[in-house]
Amino acid sequence: MTSKFLLRNLMRGPLTEPAPAADDAALAELAARVNIAARARLGRTLSIREVDAGSCNGCELEIHALNNVLYDLERFGLRFVASPRHADVLLVTGPVTAHMREALERTYQATPDPKWVVAVGDCARNGGVFAGSAACVGGVSAVLPVDLHIPGCPPTPTALLRGLLALLQIA
Ligand code: SF4
Numbered sequence: 001m002t003s004k005f006l007l008r009n010l011m012r013g014p015l016t017e018p019a020p021a022a023d024d025a026a027l028a029e030l031a032a033r034v035n036i037a038a039r040a041r042l043g044r045t046l047s048i049r050e051v052d053a054g055s056c057n058g059c060e061l062e063i064h065a066l067n068n069v070l071y072d073l074e075r076f077g078l079r080f081v082a083s084p085r086h087a088d089v090l091l092v093t094g095p096v097t098a099h100m101r102e103a104l105e106r107t108y109q110a111t112p113d114p115k116w117v118v119a120v121g122d123c124a125r126n127g128g129v130f131a132g133s134a135a136c137v138g139g140v141s142a143v144l145p146v147d148l149h150i151p152g153c154p155p156t157p158t159a160l161l162r163g164l165l166a167l168l169q170i171a
Pocket residue numbers: 054055056057058059093094095120121122123124128129152153154
């Protein structure tokens with residue numbers, strides 16, 4: 001029985017879905033526009049500090065995808081930084097939990113001007129599926145001034161990139 005099971009698993013192909021095809025031309029154009037807009041607005045590249053204020057991590061998975069080999073956005077001058085003191089943009093996910101509220105406020109205070117806050121995902125807008133929970137204080141705008149909201153549950157990496165471009169155009 002065990003050997004049959006092992007043989008069957010050895011013979012069949014992977015169960016994971018194939019990676020989506022990258023639309024390289026469209027992605028490169030979009031990322032290049034972000035880079036040009038960042039240089040025009042900031043005189044340099046765009047630095048982002050990601051803050052998980054209480055998300056389910058679904059939004060983080062899509063944000064992390066911006067750094068994978070498919071998107072590799074650092075080549076276009078868009079980079080994530082470890083400290084808010086080096087950031088232009090705070091990318092905030094999730095509903096803001098009561099436990100994360102102070103950390104989010106302190107991260108905002110530590111970010112130098114000019115700075116922008118982007119609320120990522122449906123939870124960041126109004127609490128999403130967590131709205132009404134006693135553990136949450138609401139969307140990001142309940143705590144910080146929000147410059148842009150990128151909708152989705154979760155938003156795709158391309159939607160995130162479009163949002164950052166929109167931010168640079170309105171900022
Ligand atoms: S918007 Fe969706 S993926 Fe993002 S934190 Fe909320 S439930 Fe999770």
